[in-house]
Amino acid sequence: MAESKRDEMERILKLQRSVFTANRPEEMSKRVDRINRALTLLKTHAEEFAKVMAADFGSRSIQQSILTDIAATVSVGQYSLKNMSKWTKSEKRKVQFPLGLLGAKAEVRYEPKGVVGILSPWNFPVNLAFSPLMQIFAAGNRAMIKPSEFTERTSLLMAELVTEYFTPDELAVVTGGPEVAAEFSSLPFDHLVFTGSTPTGRRVMEAASANLVPVTLELGGKSPVFMGRSADLTRAGERIALGKMMNAGQICLSPDYMIVPEDMEDEAIAGVSNAASAMYPTVLHNDDYASIVSDRHFDRLQEVVADARDKGAEVIEVNPANEDFSNTNARKMPLTILRNVEDGMLAMQEELFGPVLPVKTYRNIDEAIDYVNANDRPLGLYYFGEDKAEQEQVLTRTISGGVTVNDVIFHISMDDLPFGGVGPSGMGSYHGVEGFREFSHARSVYHQPKIDIAKLGGFKPPYGKATDKALAGLLK
Numbered sequence: 001m002a003e004s005k006r007d008e009m010e011r012i013l014k015l016q017r018s019v020f021t022a023n024r025p026e027e028m029s030k031r032v033d034r035i036n037r038a039l040t041l042l043k044t045h046a047e048e049f050a051k052v053m054a055a056d057f058g059s060r061s062i063q064q065s066i067l068t069d070i071a072a073t074v075s076v077g078q079y080s081l082k083n084m085s086k087w088t089k090s091e092k093r094k095v096q097f098p099l100g101l102l103g104a105k106a107e108v109r110y111e112p113k114g115v116v117g118i119l120s121p122w123n124f125p126v127n128l129a130f131s132p133l134m135q136i137f138a139a140g141n142r143a144m145i146k147p148s149e150f151t152e153r154t155s156l157l158m159a160e161l162v163t164e165y166f167t168p169d170e171l172a173v174v175t176g177g178p179e180v181a182a183e184f185s186s187l188p189f190d191h192l193v194f195t196g197s198t199p200t201g202r203r204v205m206e207a208a209s210a211n212l213v214p215v216t217l218e219l220g221g222k223s224p225v226f227m228g229r230s231a232d233l234t235r236a237g238e239r240i241a242l243g244k245m246m247n248a249g250q251i252c253l254s255p256d257y258m259i260v261p262e263d264m265e266d267e268a269i270a271g272v273s274n275a276a277s278a279m280y281p282t283v284l285h286n287d288d289y290a291s292i293v294s295d296r297h298f299d300r301l302q303e304v305v306a307d308a309r310d311k312g313a314e315v316i317e318v319n320p321a322n323e324d325f326s327n328t329n330a331r332k333m334p335l336t337i338l339r340n341v342e343d344g345m346l347a348m349q350e351e352l353f354g355p356v357l358p359v360k361t362y363r364n365i366d367e368a369i370d371y372v373n374a375n376d377r378p379l380g381l382y383y384f385g386e387d388k389a390e391q392e393q394v395l396t397r398t399i400s401g402g403v404t405v406n407d408v409i410f411h412i413s414m415d416d417l418p419f420g421g422v423g424p425s426g427m428g429s430y431h432g433v434e435g436f437r438e439f440s441h442a443r444s445v446y447h448q449p450k451i452d453i454a455k456l457g458g459f460k461p462p463y464g465k466a467t468d469k470a471l472a473g474l475l476k
């Protein structure tokens with residue numbers, strides 16, 4: 001009888017954990033070798049991956065894929081190789097006076113957790129599986145990946161290549177749909193990283209809780225763009241358009257909506273729309289511009305726009321070549337700017353995850369800050385402007401996973417900065433030393449001196465005068 005997916009996953013997990021346990025302590029060179037093999041896999045098969053991603057999306061630029069899914073991931077791997085000997089050093093910690101004088105010692109050792117599960121989404125299907133993997137390996141773990149069913153060809157290629165470069169006790173890929181994903185999230189891993197939507201993140205955490213598996217949740221949200229009065233609207237427009245239209249807006253950190261001074265709205269919209277037209281003079285048959293990944297997501301975006309229009313928003317389609325989008329099944333959608341939006345519209349309720357850009361206005365920056373604070377804490381937050389006091393006001397009065405000032409998205413590309421959300425946009429992070437620590441167990445080790453500390457301190461029964469004296473000292 002064929003093995004069920006559940007049995008297959010349990011078998012791999014058991015194998016990985018037993019080999020992990022048997023091989024401890026493992027030399028650092030093994031970790032380095034695994035990262036190097038992951039890097040070779042990515043670099044050798046970059047074109048192949050880009051081609052299958054294009055096929056999965058319908059249209060996705062080969063160059064963009066190599067940039068976002070291969071080069072960006074390679075960067076995390078190289079950064080890990082460069083820093084891991086520093087990260088893995090155990091740290092001396094202080095012991096309370098006078099224990100140090102008596103020979104006590106304390107240290108923290110960063111040890112591998114064991115087997116880490118990775119559940120990854122379709123929007124950057126290679127990057128969001130392999131970037132966490134680099135730091136999972138750096139920390140000395142083994143891993144199992146369940147990539148997205150929406151980018152099936154990419155997932156199959158990943159599964160095939162992983163068997164070529166890794167033994168199943170080091171790294172394995174399990175493919176399948178949401179049922180397999182749900183089973184995967186219920187396995188007793190030593191850690192689980194999930195990247196995807198907030199609703200699915202909730203289910204993942206619930207499933208993981210049955211085994212008390214610690215989770216890193218990389219989720220989404222409505223990342224706002226604050227346009228300050230001092231912003232250069234042309235430059236801001238170029239940067240927002242680039243960030244909003246890359247991967248057709250299907251980026252967790254994509255600028256979700258703009259919030260602009262009331263009297264600068266026209267100019268701010270013109271800045272974005274002119275930049276979009278310059279980068280994508282045509283949309284429909286333009287290979288630089290990605291398709292929406294599936295009919296379901298495409299229909300959802302059409303519904304968001306129709307709902308906004310029905311409820312009174314002005315809909316501005318940035319369609320410089322006047323192309324007819326009505327009779328195509330290419331799932332291409334032009335940048336669609338929404339004006340006069342209200343909270344009752346779907347566009348202001350859910351993460352857009354596509355090329356739709358609502359614009360809200362404010363009279364006073366406090367109004368904009370209050371609006372953002374009244375909603376879920378976002379993954380990213382962007383401020384454009386040269387007014388440092390206002391910038392600090394926005395930063396110190398809001399909360400978000402991360403921030404880019406005078407651009408969008410870029411903070412994720414800084415390898416040395418932790419990347420993650422807060423509240424509904426996620427928990428935990430990777431990249432930076434924080435990523436290494438996320439996948440490590442900070443193990444406290446205390447060395448007791450020969451001398452009987454308990455007796456010396458008066459804490460050994462029978463309790464008496466010495467104890468009272470010691471307690472009085474402690475409570476002084």
Ligand code: NAD
Nearest residue numbers: 120121122147148178181182185196197200218219220252
């Ligand atoms: P999704 O939540 O629909 O699916 C992600 C993964 O979860 C898929 O592999 C799927 O198989 C799996 N899954 C589905 N049902 C499951 C269940 N019941 N239990 C466990 N796993 C299940 O997300 P998506 O549509 O693939 O991706 C889009 C979302 O991901 C957006 O919200 C976006 O913001 C977010 N995202 C976040 C980051 C980040 O790093 N923070 C990066 C990319 C995308």
